Amino acid sequence: xxxxxxxxxxxxxxxxxxxxxxxxxxxxxxxxxxxxxxxxxxxxxxxxxxxxxxxxxxxxxxxxxxxxxxxxxxxxxxxxxxxxxxxxxxxxxxxxxxxxxxxxxxxxxxxxxxxxxxxxxxxxxxxxxxxxxxxxxxxxxxxxxxxxxxxxxxxxxxxxxxxxxxxxxxxxxxxxxxxxxxxxxxxxxxxxxxxxxxxxxxxxxxxxxxxxxxxxxxxxxxxxxxxxxxxxxxxxxxxxxxxxxxxxxxxxxxxxxxxxxxxxxxxxxxxxxxxxxxxxxxxxxxxxxxxxxxxxxxxxxxxxxxxxxxxxxxxxxxxxxxxxxxxxxxxxxxxxxxxxxxxxxxxxxxxxxxxxxxxxxxxxxxxxxxxxx
Amino acid sequence: xxxxxxxxxxxxxxxxxxxxxxxxxxxxxxxxxxxxxxxxxxxxxxxxxxxxxxxxxxxxxxxxxxxxxxxxxxxxxxxxxxxxxxxxxxxxxxxxxxxxxxxxxxxxxxxxxxxxxxxxxxxxxxxxxxxxxxxxxxxxxxxxxxxxxxxxxx
Amino acid sequence: xxxxxxxxxxxxxxxxxxxxxxxxxxxxxxxxxxxxxxxxxxxxxxxxxxxxxxxxxxxxxxxxxxxxxxxxxxxxxxxxxxxxxxxxxxxxxxxxxxxxxxxxxxxxxxxxxxxxxxxxxxxxxxxxxxxxxxxxxxxxxxxxxxxxxxxxxxxxxxxxxxxxxxxxxxxxxxxxxxxxxxxxxxxxxxxxxxxxxxxxxxxxxxxxxxxxxxxxxxxxxxxxxxxxxxxxxxxxxxxxxxxxxxxxxxxxxxxxxxxxxxxxxxxxxxxxxxxxxxxxxxxxxxxxxxxxxxxxxxxxxxxxxxxxxxxxxxxxxxxxxxxxxxxxxxxxxxxxxxxxxxxxxxxxxxxxxxxxxxxxxxxxxxxxxxxxxxxxxxx
Numbered sequence: 001x002x003x004x005x006x007x008x009x010x011x012x013x014x015x016x017x018x019x020x021x022x023x024x025x026x027x028x029x030x031x032x033x034x035x036x037x038x039x040x041x042x043x044x045x046x047x048x049x050x051x052x053x054x055x056x057x058x059x060x061x062x063x064x065x066x067x068x069x070x071x072x073x074x075x076x077x078x079x080x081x082x083x084x085x086x087x088x089x090x091x092x093x094x095x096x097x098x099x100x101x102x103x104x105x106x107x108x109x110x111x112x113x114x115x116x117x118x119x120x121x122x123x124x125x126x127x128x129x130x131x132x133x134x135x136x137x138x139x140x141x142x143x144x145x146x147x148x149x150x151x152x153x154x155x156x157x158x159x160x161x162x163x164x165x166x167x168x169x170x171x172x173x174x175x176x177x178x179x180x181x182x183x184x185x186x187x188x189x190x191x192x193x194x195x196x197x198x199x200x201x202x203x204x205x206x207x208x209x210x211x212x213x214x215x216x217x218x219x220x221x222x223x224x225x226x227x228x229x230x231x232x233x234x235x236x237x238x239x240x241x242x243x244x245x246x247x248x249x250x251x252x253x254x255x256x257x258x259x260x261x262x263x264x265x266x267x268x269x270x271x272x273x274x275x276x277x278x279x280x281x282x283x284x285x286x287x288x289x290x291x292x293x294x295x296x297x298x299x300x301x302x303x304x305x306x307x308x309x310x311x312x313x314x315x316x317x318x319x320x321x322x323x324x325x326x327x328x329x330x331x332x333x334x335x336x337x338x339x340x341x342x343x344x345x346x347x348x349x350x351x352x353x354x355x356x357x358x359x360x361x362x363x364x365x366x367x368x369x370x371x372x373x
Numbered sequence: 374x375x376x377x378x379x380x381x382x383x384x385x386x387x388x389x390x391x392x393x394x395x396x397x398x399x400x401x402x403x404x405x406x407x408x409x410x411x412x413x414x415x416x417x418x419x420x421x422x423x424x425x426x427x428x429x430x431x432x433x434x435x436x437x438x439x440x441x442x443x444x445x446x447x448x449x450x451x452x453x454x455x456x457x458x459x460x461x462x463x464x465x466x467x468x469x470x471x472x473x474x475x476x477x478x479x480x481x482x483x484x485x486x487x488x489x490x491x492x493x494x495x496x497x498x499x500x501x502x503x504x505x506x507x508x509x510x511x512x513x514x515x516x517x518x519x520x521x522x523x524x525x526x527x
Numbered sequence: 528x529x530x531x532x533x534x535x536x537x538x539x540x541x542x543x544x545x546x547x548x549x550x551x552x553x554x555x556x557x558x559x560x561x562x563x564x565x566x567x568x569x570x571x572x573x574x575x576x577x578x579x580x581x582x583x584x585x586x587x588x589x590x591x592x593x594x595x596x597x598x599x600x601x602x603x604x605x606x607x608x609x610x611x612x613x614x615x616x617x618x619x620x621x622x623x624x625x626x627x628x629x630x631x632x633x634x635x636x637x638x639x640x641x642x643x644x645x646x647x648x649x650x651x652x653x654x655x656x657x658x659x660x661x662x663x664x665x666x667x668x669x670x671x672x673x674x675x676x677x678x679x680x681x682x683x684x685x686x687x688x689x690x691x692x693x694x695x696x697x698x699x700x701x702x703x704x705x706x707x708x709x710x711x712x713x714x715x716x717x718x719x720x721x722x723x724x725x726x727x728x729x730x731x732x733x734x735x736x737x738x739x740x741x742x743x744x745x746x747x748x749x750x751x752x753x754x755x756x757x758x759x760x761x762x763x764x765x766x767x768x769x770x771x772x773x774x775x776x777x778x779x780x781x782x783x784x785x786x787x788x789x790x791x792x793x794x795x796x797x798x799x800x801x802x803x804x805x806x807x808x809x810x811x812x813x814x815x816x817x818x819x820x821x822x823x824x825x826x827x828x829x830x831x832x833x834x835x836x837x838x839x840x841x842x843x844x845x846x847x848x849x850x851x852x853x854x855x856x857x858x859x860x861x862x863x864x865x866x867x868x869x870x871x872x873x874x875x876x877x878x879x880x881x882x883x884x885x886x887x888x889x890x891x892x893x894x895x896x897x898x899x900x901x902x903x904x905x906x
Contacts (some may be wrong), residue, residue: 015665037825065434067474095761128822132384135569139393146405153409153488159474167479171407174538194383198376200875201736201821233889241892249889265886355739355824377820384819388567396575486583 012040015354019048025122026368030345030361037353042346046339049372057332062088062163062299065332069319070157072334073370075118077312078104078111078159081161086242087308087319088163091301099288100165101244106178106281107151107160107275108310110144113185115313116267119365120192124265126362127205133195140188143181150177163299165291175282182275189271197268206261210348210360213258220344224315224337225266226364230258236311248280260363267365300327314338314365336371401492409473410494412466412486414512420455422447423513427461430439431477431486439470440477460489464512468497469505491520542634546623552630554767561767561814583811588760590877594754600663603753604886607661611651612754612761619768621647621669626775627702629785641693642700645686646778648731648769652678655740658762659750670749673825674740677730680832681737687840688720690782694847695860705784712783716860719843719867721781723836725812728773732766732831734813736820739826770813771806839871 027048033041053072057065066294069080087197091098096104117137124133145155147324151170152160196202212222214231227234235252237245253269255262257301273288309318315337322331341364349357395402416426427444447460477486488494493515499505516520559574559582566573574581577599599608625640627633637643652675659671693699695716707713714721730737741749751762778784782805784848823831848865849855 013665015669037570059644060436064434064474064476067436067472067476128738130735130818130821131565132569132818135571136387139570142618145524150405150407153407153475153490154473157473167475191383191387194379196380197814199380199821200374200376201823203376205821205824229886238889238892246892249892250892253886254889255886262886269886269888293375353824353826355822356779374872380819381815384568384815387570388564390570392566392572394571396572480618 002266010035016356019095025362025366026371028361028366028368028371030357032349032357033356034354037355039349039352039354039357042349042357044342044345046342046368046371049368051369053373054332054334058329061327062092062301062329065161065329067157067159068160071369072336073312073314073317073338073367074156075115075367076111076317077156077158078107078161079310079312080317081158082108082243083098083308083310083312083317083319085161085163086304087301087321088301090298090306090308091304091321091323092163092279092299094164094295095292096165097289097292098286099169100290102281102285103166103170103241103243104161104292105248106278106285107148109277109281110147110178112274113271114141114144116271117188117192120196120264123359123362123365124196126358127202129195133192136188136191136195138186143184144302147174147177147181150174155308161284162291164295165289169233169290175285175306178278178282182278185271185275189268193268203261205355206264206359206363207259208257209260209352209356210363211257212344212348216347217258218343220347221340222315223340224312225263225270226315226341226344228253229255229262229266231256236309236316240309242308242310245277246279247284250276250280260359263363263365298327300331301325309335312337314367314370315341334373336370336373338364338366338368339372342366342371380410399487402504404490404492404495406490408488408490408494409475410489410491411468411471412477412496412512413475413489413494413515414461414464414509415485415487415521416513417515420449422449422455422457423509424463424483425461425464426457426459426485427464427485428459430482431478434476434480436476437472439467441465461509464509465506466512467506469502487516487521489515489521491515493520534598542624546620546634550620550623550768550771551764553771555589555762557767557771557810558585558588558763560810561817563815564570565818568815592760593757596751597756597758600753602663604661604663607657608753609661609758611654611657611661611750612758613655615651616761616765618647618650619765619772622772623775625701625707626772626779626902627784628802629795630702630706631795633702636700636702638700641689641699641780644690644772645682645703648772649682651652651765651769654748658754662750662753664753667750667752670740671750674733674750676735676825677737677739677828680829681730682835684723684832684836684840685731687837687844688723688727691720691840691843691847692717694844694851700706701779705779705786708783708787710787712787713779714781716857717843717864718859718861719839719846719864719871721777722868722871723840723843724781726778726831726836726842728777729813729816730828732769732773732813734770735817736823738817738822739828770810774806774809774813775802777809778802782808834869835874839867842867870884 012035013316015032015034017032019029023352029045029048031043032039053068057068060068066081066084069084070077073080088094117140118244120135121137124137125131148158149155151174152158162208212220212230217227217232222230223234231254233252233254235358236242237372238252250273253266253273303323304327305320305322307318307320309316316335317337318335320331320335321329324330345361345364348360351359416422417424426447427442429442429444432438432440432442442464443462444459446464447455447457449455449460450458473488475488478488497505557640562584563573563581574584577584577587599605622644624634625637625643627636627640655671655674655678659667659669662668692704692713695713696704698704698707704713731741741751752758754762779802784805785802789797789801843864846867847860850857850859850863
């Protein structure tokens with residue numbers, strides 16, 4: 001009897017990590033094609049959070065449109081407002097007084113710290129911690145958010161910056177409050193560090209997973225911690241220095257391997273560097289006005305276009321404004337970092353396990369309102 | 374093994390700390406003075422009328438167009454008790470559309486509108502969305518009762 | 528039971544009622560305890576509103592779950608779907624039969640007690656497969672297959688570590704194992720076996736770091752996705768019943784049960800208290816571990832079992848065999864086992880941690896331009 005060898009016929013399974021899922025950060029749909037446990041194809045579906053923000057901003061004048069900028073990347077709001085204000089100031093030729101610049105820098109860097117705390121918390125949950133890393137990260141975030149509430153009045157949608165400066169001055173105890181909070185943040189970073197960084201299981205889950213090389217990262221248009229983790233030392237605060245960042249002494253963390261663990265380490269180190277910047281800025285904070293003296297009552301722009309970008313918590317957040325005269329922008333385009341970072345998802349995920357797909361998505365650190373605007 | 378022991382250590386040391394959560398409906402946190410809940414109108418106690426004259430400045434400045442304002446002649450001006458020629462007639466704010474951006478407070482020439490900075494401004498849940506449209510009497514009621522801490526931005 | 532009831536059937540009935548009552552109460556208390564401990568680890572309060580300090584929370588949850596609609600997907604395989612619950616639920620209760628609580632009292636003193644417990648607890652994996660297949664859902668299938676692979680694999684080191692213990696005590700009867708530990712508990716003689724037992728029981732219980740089947744953030748709920756209401760609550764209770772069973776087993780076999788350190792002469796109250804304390808030691812440790820660890824990936828989990836735990840379990844048996852056959856002094860048992868444990872830790876350490884990786888720092892403003900003099904100290 002002759003038995004012939006036959007290949008076992010298999011079919012790849014299509015799994016839908018649907019819009020409602022505990023670990024896709026927001027409404028994001030990923031259709032994975034898996035072969036056993038290995039992912040062979042990823043198809044992301046976005047657009048669930050699209051609210052037409054760029055179109056809405058065309059109907060608002062330059063002061064009203066600040067409200068929408070809070071609502072794109074809702075974890076790093078001050079950085080978004082900074083980008084918008086920089087764009088409008090360039091357009092109108094406004095000069096920001098020194099005190100406002102320092103206040104903006106302090107609040108932006110504190111906001112970067114809160115955003116990375118949120119990342120560390122959510123990333124722990126993606127890897128399986130079941131709540132512990134989340135509460136540790138959020139406890140520290142709450143202390144800083146209390147300062148934000150005292151300064152601007154709101155816990156999440158600040159609307160505090162205006163083209164030309166900030167809307168009102170910080171309260172009198174601002175410097176003292178920030179100085180109180182910084183040691184707590186350092187303690188929080190240390191807690192998360194002890195919990196996550198050296199944990200062997202955490203390391204085994206994230207080392208060597210989701211690797212993207214430096215050249216590929218530049219090709220895909222990544223920016224922010226994802227680009228820096230792949231070895232490219234590019235940070236807008238250093239290379240296209242804006243505002244008064246050239247007055248501070250800080251370092252840019254750069255990784256070597258481009259995997260998930262490196263991205264996590266880069267973000268943890270960025271938190272420490274942000275604390276350095278805040279400490280230096282607090283010492284240098286001058287007195288003075290917060291809005292320019294020749295502040296026009298109504299902001300009318302000449303017919304021109306301008307692009308301004310900041311180093312947001314997730315990457316390069318840019319605003320491109322086209323004005324045809326008048327007090328409303330003709331076109332406001334938002335270059336969102338999460339959208340560009342997410343485009344590299346397939347390159348990073350194919351070939352890894354299903355469990356790694358979740359870890360990689362967590363390490364990209366997307367905010368869906370930023371992806372969809 | 375060391376990393377696992379570090380994680381165990383930090384979770385153990387967290388059990389010795391005081392919990393950071395409080396039981397919300399029974400205890401309330403302090404809200405700071407600048408807290409922005411929802412806009413309310415202010416009542417001029419000396420003359421016994423609202424500060425608001427119905428000038429439509431906030432209605433025009435609102436990014437989401439959540440207010441409706443009408444004005445009328447002020448009977449007290451004819452008496453001579455008040456300097457305001459016009460006074461607010463009807464004022465509706467749709468709290469469901471308001472995004473609490475504070476622009477209406479900035480543009481007001483009379484300092485007649487302010488953000489509610491108490492807990493009552495936050496606890497406004499209703500069962501029906503249409504109940505969130507607040508009219509003039511409700512907007513004035515809290516300041517009339519003296520429940521708002523006033524402050525001035527410098 | 529040592530006080531005999533004349534009718535064997537009545538005896539069995541009383542035993543059954545005792546098991547069901549005790550297990551239900553214990554499981555309700557365990558769920559509450561886990562939520563409270565989780566709350567303290569995460570620096571929050573845990574359940575507080577239902578009853579004084581939230582003690583009636585589990586009861587409220589049970590009432591809510593009973594009141595829920597009982598769904599069954601139309602294309603689900605009916606018998607597999609509905610019977611899966613029982614296939615998982617019943618073995619946990621059966622295992623309770625052979626555990627001795629005091630010298631006089633167990634539901635039944637079985638000569639093959641250890642063998643019986645292992646055999647019965649390993650039946651539950653069938654239920655996972657039935658649930659995964661019968662739900663007609665891809666996530667459930669994935670979770671069910673993962674569960675089956677994990678449970679079958681980790682049976683082996685569990686059994687082997689208990690066999691190593693049985694070799695020393697020379698008996699499979701759980702009461703005799705407890706009586707053997709009059710002066711020195713078995714974890715002193717066999718630390719390696721204790722470690723393997725804890726790791727394997729974490730995997731059998733499907734708790735972090737081995738909770739792949741019900742990985743909350745990937746396959747949400749694993750094989751139990753399509754279950755709701757009382758069926759789901761039976762699964763949930765089973766996992767806590769299993770926690771109780773394994774902790775009882777660990778306390779009886781490794782920590783000395785009701786015997787060590789007070790001996791056999793004390794009254795039954797103290798014996799029950801001792802047993803309770805040792806069991807809660809295991810329970811608290813397992814709960815603590817759950818909230819402090821992430822989860823392993825499926826291939827890492829499997830290689831941990833087959834490449835690390837099983838060879839070391841065999842090594843433990845081999846060393847025990849050497850010591851017992853050649854009648855070397857008993858202290859050598861401790862020495863060899865501790866050496867084995869040290870070797871295992873070393874291998875884990877070497878496998879997982881390479882040099883700690885840190886990122887390199889590139890200064891942002893080298894040769895910084897004008898900075899006001901006050902900022903000389905910087906950060």
